[in-house]
Amino acid sequence: MSPRTRITTLNLGSQSIELAEFQTRSEGELTLCSYGTRELFGDSTRGKPRQAEVITALRELMVELQIKPGIVNYSVAEELIFTRFVRLPVIEEEKIERIISFEAQQNVPFPIDEVVWDYQLVSGKTNDQTQVILAAIKADLLDEINSAVEATGLRTSIVDLATMALYNAFRHSYCGLNGCSLLIDIGARTTNLLFVESGKVFTRSVPIGGGSITSGIAKEFSESFAAAELRKKRDGSAGSENNGSGPLLTDLSRVEKIVRGTMTRLQGELMRSINHYCGQQQGKAPERVFLSGGGANTPGLPDFFREKLHWPIEFFDPLRMVGVAESGIADKIERSRHLLGEPVGLALRSVIDCPIKLNLRPASVVRRHDLEKRRPFLIGAALCFLLGFLAWGIYFTRASEVLRRRTKNMEDKVVALKRIESQLNEVRRQTSVVDSLAIPLMEAINDRSFWIQIIEELNSRLPTEDIWVTELTATSKRVACLVSEPAQNRIEAPTFLPSSRAGATSAEPVIDGLLLRGLYLFNPNQQEIVVDYFRNLTGSPWFAIDQTNQANYVKPTTPNDTEWAFPYELRLDLRKPIKLR
Numbered sequence: 001m002s003p004r005t006r007i008t009t010l011n012l013g014s015q016s017i018e019l020a021e022f023q024t025r026s027e028g029e030l031t032l033c034s035y036g037t038r039e040l041f042g043d044s045t046r047g048k049p050r051q052a053e054v055i056t057a058l059r060e061l062m063v064e065l066q067i068k069p070g071i072v073n074y075s076v077a078e079e080l081i082f083t084r085f086v087r088l089p090v091i092e093e094e095k096i097e098r099i100i101s102f103e104a105q106q107n108v109p110f111p112i113d114e115v116v117w118d119y120q121l122v123s124g125k126t127n128d129q130t131q132v133i134l135a136a137i138k139a140d141l142l143d144e145i146n147s148a149v150e151a152t153g154l155r156t157s158i159v160d161l162a163t164m165a166l167y168n169a170f171r172h173s174y175c176g177l178n179g180c181s182l183l184i185d186i187g188a189r190t191t192n193l194l195f196v197e198s199g200k201v202f203t204r205s206v207p208i209g210g211g212s213i214t215s216g217i218a219k220e221f222s223e224s225f226a227a228a229e230l231r232k233k234r235d236g237s238a239g240s241e242n243n244g245s246g247p248l249l250t251d252l253s254r255v256e257k258i259v260r261g262t263m264t265r266l267q268g269e270l271m272r273s274i275n276h277y278c279g280q281q282q283g284k285a286p287e288r289v290f291l292s293g294g295g296a297n298t299p300g301l302p303d304f305f306r307e308k309l310h311w312p313i314e315f316f317d318p319l320r321m322v323g324v325a326e327s328g329i330a331d332k333i334e335r336s337r338h339l340l341g342e343p344v345g346l347a348l349r350s351v352i353d354c355p356i357k358l359n360l361r362p363a364s365v366v367r368r369h370d371l372e373k374r375r376p377f378l379i380g381a382a383l384c385f386l387l388g389f390l391a392w393g394i395y396f397t398r399a400s401e402v403l404r405r406r407t408k409n410m411e412d413k414v415v416a417l418k419r420i421e422s423q424l425n426e427v428r429r430q431t432s433v434v435d436s437l438a439i440p441l442m443e444a445i446n447d448r449s450f451w452i453q454i455i456e457e458l459n460s461r462l463p464t465e466d467i468w469v470t471e472l473t474a475t476s477k478r479v480a481c482l483v484s485e486p487a488q489n490r491i492e493a494p495t496f497l498p499s500s501r502a503g504a505t506s507a508e509p510v511i512d513g514l515l516l517r518g519l520y521l522f523n524p525n526q527q528e529i530v531v532d533y534f535r536n537l538t539g540s541p542w543f544a545i546d547q548t549n550q551a552n553y554v555k556p557t558t559p560n561d562t563e564w565a566f567p568y569e570l571r572l573d574l575r576k577p578i579k580l581r
Contacts, residue, residue: 015188069153165345186295
């Protein structure tokens with residue numbers, strides 16, 4: 001794909017949003033230019049921020065970061081999406097989509113016509129099974145989220161899952177790791193566990209997060225959720241409990257007790273998830289743990305997990321392979337690098353071929369993208385239609401002018417009967433002019449069957465099985481010819497040069513060859529079927545082919561055991577080049 005110069009990404013969490021802008025200069029190289037975040041207090045009954053809050057916060061961030069309306073990739077919180085890992089038997093490629101569609105109807109707990117869903121093959125075919133990720137979200141909920149995003153002037157390109165964006169960022173940043181890694185993303189409402197190992201990925205959401213701690217503090221101190229959130233950020237710690245005396249120390253110890261109790265419950269869910277992954281998913285035990293998400297900022301949390309799990313613990317750094325603009329942003333994000341996994345993963349979707357490419361676009365966005373793809377063709381068709389009318393207008397105008405001129409000539413002849421001899425000479429002169437104009441037209445009529453004969457020649461010498469032609473391009477000096485629009489609208493035929501190709505010295509551009517592309521099936525002879533086709537063409541009277549220099553004409557592809565068809569190219573030189581006009 002062609003990467004955009006500026007890439008805007010948006011992570012829509014349950015109690016916060018993150019907006020970032022990246023710049024790309026070459027394939028796969030990203031630079032973080034701006035980043036901002038806003039906290040939201042959503043509707044607890046639905047598990048998501050209110051639409052008005054998202055619009056207001058997003059507009060404030062765009063103004064603060066000076067981000068202009070444009071294309072955006074955004075992710076949706078994991079608790080709003082139904083995700084299921086399914087194992088399927090190895091089947092033919094043409095049947096796999098129908099099987100997955102059937103599995104989606106069986107696994108998604110909503111009517112399939114009321115959801116937006118997508119799937120991804122996440123592992124190779126091993127042990128006679130293929131692992132598939134199914135992801136689905138209610139269509140009305142997705143439309144509500146998307147309308148809030150696009151109300152700010154942003155236009156949706158990709159709608160990803162937060163965990164899958166994290167996975168793509170992790171694979172990009174830690175591509176050299178072996179064994180199994182566990183990424184713990186502690187959010188506001190849930191904690192997402194992401195198991196990553198070679199050829200395998202598994203995610204699980206645990207309904208314990210930073211909001212669980214805040215709710216416990218609010219209940220303990222009988223205060224509002226907002227006040228409890230401030231107390232958690234000020235006093236919260238996962239370190240050892242403070243058993244000192246005094247009102248202040250007592251409050252601190254009460255907060256720390258709630259934090260440790262919540263983290264202990266999370267550790268228990270974590271161990272159950274690891275046992276499930278090793279037992280049900282045939283995965284390996286994690287060798288290292290990475291922390292990310294807003295809840296990872298809790299003081300003492302790495303030491304808590306290190307004490308409980310006895311594994312290496314570190315913060316996830318998605319900016320290892322991503323540059324940071326030379327501005328005040330470097331100091332701003334230094335303490336929150338582990339929060340940038342989703343923005344980085346979303347930006348990578350626009351510059352490289354990511355391992356996971358789920359895209360839950362609303363139906364309105366799909367229609368808009370399809371229209372944008374067809375728009376150039378529609379514009380081209382409209383231009384051709386208008387140019388056709390213009391060509392007919394020019395033709396009739398010139399025909400009228402010719403008729404008027406000839407009528408005048410005949411009237412002059414009637415008036416000047418005494419100058420019959422001079423009039424006859426004028427007629428002869430006009431006849432020679434008309435003949436000079438008619439000769440190219442007659443040649444064009446005689447040559448209009450040229451391309452039909454070429455295609456018939458290529459088809460007659462094509463082997464009957466396992467190979468076909470998909471593209472035929474005219475070339476000039478082995479470069480594809482591009483005919484301008486006015487030239488396409490003129491009713492002209494290619495003109496053969498009088499000399500052979502070797503002696504063609506005309507300054508005018510000529511078509512002196514053909515570039516033929518196609519595919520051949522996996523067959524017993526493999527790429528030899530392309531060589532057979534080339535040998536058949538050496539006896540053609542239309543092409544000048546040196547049989548001793550086969551590599552100059554044939555470019556087959558070496559087959560492998562994983563594909564069913566392989567491309568090839570043939571470059572054929574014409575014996576008689578034709579003018580391009």
